[in-house]
Amino acid sequence: MKIVGICGSVRAKSLNMMALKTVVGLLPAEVSFEYARIDDFPMYNQDIQDGPGIPAVVQRVADQVRAADCVLFATPEYNWSLPPLLKNGIDWVARTKDQPFAGKQMALMGATVGTFGTARSQLHLRDIMIPLDGRMMNRPPVMIPQAQNKFDADGKLTDQPTMDVLKMFATNLVAWAAAGKK
């Protein structure tokens, strides 16, 4: 089973990447996990697509998504919505041939320094996946507020209630990915 992870932050000490890595560490050995890199995409402009065409870096991620049984998004929240980096990654991949999010199992999680843990950006990300026909897992919600207090200096999760949620999330994620296998 293959799961591909897409993180909406490329900060050196990204809390979302810490959370994502925590989930990856909880996956069983038979799951092959790889990250998809979206920070080397140009800003989306249809004129690029219509002219030079889909960039190779975009096609590479599209291929990763197509080959995966499930996509796992980790999204920050900026101004109650997702970061432009993540929207840019999705918009580009969505324009590739036989767009690969269609019918794909997927799940989302998020962490913030604030009190709402990406409740709003997750709603927007879900909206975005409707026209792309992504099949988003619902439970358990993973919205980690005050995340800066829940990881140590090495990025290790130290908050037990959050760990309990992530364990349930990892378990459900594997079942969700399996449900999508042809």
Added chain:
Amino acid sequence: MKIVGICGSVRAKSLNMMALKTVVGLLPAEVSFEYARIDDFPMYNQDIQDGPGIPAVVQRVADQVRAADCVLFATPEYNWSLPPLLKNGIDWVARTKDQPFAGKQMALMGATVGTFGTARSQLHLRDIMIPLDGRMMNRPPVMIPQAQNKFDADGKLTDQPTMDVLKMFATNLVAWAAAGKK
């Protein structure tokens, strides 16, 4: 009176820019209108802000917004949400000192080749402006579907019903901008 316009598309033949220019052409002579350029911003990453700091190109737009009585957004819709270009512009400007969208009068419009005329991306843009305390005009909604059939080769609006809506929009926009003047 000053109004600053921000377009979410930099395509050479952007339908949203055509619609925006049409509205600008309907504004009375006493309104000073200028465009804010957001396509030379780097992709938002808080590490840039925390390291090198706010880019000069971002600060320039922040100053334009602060000096304006009203901001006018023209937004495409990609996958039921706003383009990464526009989200990136907003997220950057929102991080400048005394963030300039706070308490600012603003309005939005959009055009698409599809049938819903940016109904969904406008909802997301409105959501985004809540935490930033933007004061978004409600009426009339400007959601131009099948826009590719409503402008001629020179970008001139040829659809009379759309022109009627844009005239009302321009009138209300001036009143809305005036209501925000100190």
Added chain:
Amino acid sequence: MKIVGICGSVRAKSLNMMALKTVVGLLPAEVSFEYARIDDFPMYNQDIQDGPGIPAVVQRVADQVRAADCVLFATPEYNWSLPPLLKNGIDWVARTKDQPFAGKQMALMGATVGTFGTARSQLHLRDIMIPLDGRMMNRPPVMIPQAQNKFDADGKLTDQPTMDVLKMFATNLVAWAAAGKK
């Protein structure tokens, strides 16, 4: 295979009921379809639940939903959201024991006299089903604008493009319901 239909309007000449009946007429013979009645529910108030308990009329619908392989919602749009009648039906059923929307395959459609065909109320209905873990079908979207011009006096659909969409919808609905069968 069993599908249960819930209509958000009880108007005598409800366009949504006409659209719903059209879909029902397109279902293959092996599908058993029944309507769930929600217009005899009291207005939701948790004090009713905590006192007299779940009304029998609510439990009846909860049982219908649980027994079904799929739920089909037809929703009008009032003020960019769903009608209180439909929200009330959902909120009540959601409070029954082993809430029956959890893990349930479902789909939604809508018709309006306006131009956006319930694009916004469908977004809200999808949001509502996230915490309830409903599994909402994505394609094709069925948002019927100007519906008053698309049905004849007997409630028969006369618009061929809409009929084509509804046929695809009915086909996908059966496959979606089948995917949820244990």
Added chain:
Amino acid sequence: MKIVGICGSVRAKSLNMMALKTVVGLLPAEVSFEYARIDDFPMYNQDIQDGPGIPAVVQRVADQVRAADCVLFATPEYNWSLPPLLKNGIDWVARTKDQPFAGKQMALMGATVGTFGTARSQLHLRDIMIPLDGRMMNRPPVMIPQAQNKFDADGKLTDQPTMDVLKMFATNLVAWAAAGKK
């Protein structure tokens, strides 16, 4: 100055009513505050409007709203959206002649037993007020999580951080209402 309050819950021990009353207690003496009662409205059905007409209980609230400088909503959150009671109240009032929410200053607040304090139902309530042209205050957000632990047996607010937010909210509310005075 007149402010009218509409509460989305009629529970005997409604946390939202407790929160609303707390705000009312913080308003200066020159503000006249009254509650609008929406729990005696029939479930919205356009056939009622087209037949017997707008119920007198609805017209009474429409008149209250029209006479007010500002409307204050207190909304619970059921399944990530507003309660049917509140949607029903709004939908009915919105159908009265010269619908009175148009151009009206308004604000919203909410309390929940859960962790997100009505973050999602407030988004939906804001969406609903866009087509009605309500002018919703943005700051400060009042989303009271774990509200059951923040009021005593008499409904008195005992949580100081929440009280601080409500004081700022009451101050801003008066200024917001004043800004809308003709």
